[in-house]
Amino acid sequence: MARDDPVSQDTSVQSAEQLPNLVTIVGRGVPSTFEIAVDGEIEMLADDPVAEATIVSDKVAEGTIDVGVQRFRFAGEMANIHVVDWNGVPASKSPNTPTVHVEYGSPER
Template sequence: MPTEDSRPNLVTIVGRGVPANYEISVDGTIEMIDGNPLEEATVVSSQTAEGAIETGVRRFRFSGQMANVRLVDWNGVPAPESPHTPRVHVDYGVSTRGDDG
């Protein structure tokens, strides 16, 4: 099982209260944390995660660098043109030890 040392980076997707879709790609590997991909309707392959979010947070650990982030609102309008797309936070070299999730 991968460890924080093998995936030291964190990307957080934060919903804004309206349905929206996201796709994040990295040049390393990615995995969802703090949730169940099946329950969250999130598709995760070795380098890409995509799904929908309305409220709440989706968090992913990854190795390498962020390659691409695509966000669209419920009408298909991409960020930054739409104020309703989720917020994205990317942190490199962080630990989640001590977090609730």
């Protein structure tokens, strides 16, 4: 039985064209928070961003992650990325913060 997936049905091809860039947040097993800001639009690649504790506005996405992967497509340039671990220690000083991968011109996955 096929499952209805509103995020990847009709919008996936359109998203790749209109939102050509990809940012991936990878959790390291420690509760952490992140904020991503872009100068264009951003959208989360997930069935239910609220269930993943992620808030997405036009240009900013913020949320929490401990394990797993969260992906976002965006247009424009990355303006800011801020990640901190559960103690509020930033990425440069904590080995437990999530890793962040940014790909410009990334094809749809």
